[in-house]
Amino acid sequence: MDIDPAYCDDAIDTVLPMVLDAKRRVDGATVCIKRISPETVTDEVKIAKYLSSDEMLRDSRNHCVPIWDSFRDPTIPKVEYIVMPPLRPYEDPEFGAVGEVVDFVTQMIEGMMFMHKHLVAHGDLTTQNIMMDARPILPTGWHFVAKHCTPDGVTPIAPLARIDNPVRYIIIDFDCAVRLLEGQPRLITDFGGRDGDPPEYKSLDPYDPFKIDVFTLGNVFYKDFYQKYEGLDFLASLIDFMKTADFRKRPDAEMALQYWLSIRAHIDVGKARWRLQKRKESIGERVLYDTVAFAKEGVHRMKHMLTGGVGIDLFTCSSSNDFPQERRVYWS
Numbered sequence: 574m575d576i577d578p579a580y581c582d583d584a585i586d587t588v589l590p591m592v593l594d595a596k597r598r599v600d601g602a603t604v605c606i607k608r609i610s611p612e613t614v615t616d617e618v619k620i621a622k623y624l625s626s627d628e629m630l631r632d633s634r635n636h637c638v639p640i641w642d643s644f645r646d647p648t649i650p651k652v653e654y655i656v657m658p659p660l661r662p663y664e665d666p667e668f669g670a671v672g673e674v675v676d677f678v679t680q681m682i683e684g685m686m687f688m689h690k691h692l693v694a695h696g697d698l699t700t701q702n703i704m705m706d707a708r709p710i711l712p713t714g715w716h717f718v719a720k721h722c723t724p725d726g727v728t729p730i731a732p733l734a735r736i737d738n739p740v741r742y743i744i745i746d747f748d749c750a751v752r753l754l755e756g757q758p759r760l761i762t763d764f765g766g767r768d769g770d771p772p773e774y775k776s777l778d779p780y781d782p783f784k785i786d787v788f789t790l791g792n793v794f795y796k797d798f799y800q801k802y803e804g805l806d807f808l809a810s811l812i813d814f815m816k817t818a819d820f821r822k823r824p825d826a827e828m829a830l831q832y833w834l835s836i837r838a839h840i841d842v843g844k845a846r847w848r849l850q851k852r853k854e855s856i857g858e859r860v861l862y863d864t865v866a867f868a869k870e871g872v873h874r875m876k877h878m879l880t881g882g883v884g885i886d887l888f889t890c891s892s893s894n895d896f897p898q899e900r901r902v903y904w905s
Contacts, residue, residue, distance in 0.1 A: 587718045594659060594717035603717070604641065605659045609748075610652040617748040618643055618653055620693055624747075629691070636684030638704070638745045660704035661711075661720060663742055664797065670736040672845030674798055674805060675837060680742045681793070682833055685786055686826035688744070692757075694782035696749030697766025698789045700797055704745050709738040736846055751782055759783060768792055772818045784820040787829055791815025803850045807840050 646652035760779035
């Protein structure tokens with residue numbers, strides 16, 4: 574039977590040729606394989622494997638990508654491959670409710686604190702290196718390259734709302750990361766990734782790599798959420814705190830988490846399901862989106878009453894064995 578090449582899987586071009594998907598022989602599960610061929614020697618694989626050991630993965634605060642396997646190229650010794658679960662960019666599909674943002678902020682600061690507790694500074698904690706395990710909102714899966722499609726590469730995806738089907742956020746790519754030794758001075762140079770905003774980069778003096786992570790994650794909260802959506806004023810002081818210009822006065826990850834938890838405790842839990850409104854929405858768009866959101870909320874409340882479900886502030890994270898399981902609270 575003749576098939577239009579446009580409908581063949583191989584016709585979909587990949588934008589990341591160093592990353593591909595495969596099927597695991599043992600159980601047929603889809604995996605992601607990344608080719609690592611650094612121009613300079615890095616500890617990317619060592620650090621990633623260290624953070625994904627069995628002991629590390631038992632800690633629910635660990636949001637680093639699990640490394641399921643690794644192997645070297647049989648013909649090019651410096652080339653190495655790592656095998657990971659398939660993930661999606663964390664903002665695809667877009668966030669829809671205030672509670673989803675609250676949970677994202679909590680998970681990411683937790684994940685940063687976990688890395689720092691184990692003396693690993695990521696160095697490039699930016700939007701491009703934050704992914705999510707999207708199976709709760711895309712239970713039938715998605716195409717590895719054409720992410721807007723189901724696995725057949727043709728049918729458009731129909732994602733569920735993460736406010737009702739919460740996802741787990743994952744930190745990837747440790748090519749810029751450093752792992753310090755216990756007691757080693759926390760002042761280095763020539764460290765960092767694609768975010769050029771940290772003020773200490775403008776100086777020739779050594780700086781704290783862990784404080785770079787705090788700044789760049791604060792920048793993610795600022796650029797991807799505070800600048801984009803209305804109604805997130807509760808993020809303002811956290812962002813200012815995390816982006817303190819003098820890194821010596823900037824909080825460490827643990828201080829940032831405690832500061833955030835104190836803010837979260839004073840946010841009205843009734844806002845969890847409020848629709849996120851983009852700052853650039855027109856009046857017509859706002860009326861339309863608010864109407865749709867109101868209708869969806871009505872359906873949710875009806876189902877909630879009929880099923881006798883639990884309150885909106887509680888949910889369970891991904892039930893997969895690939896990631897730590899936990900019972901999470903938006904805030905209390």
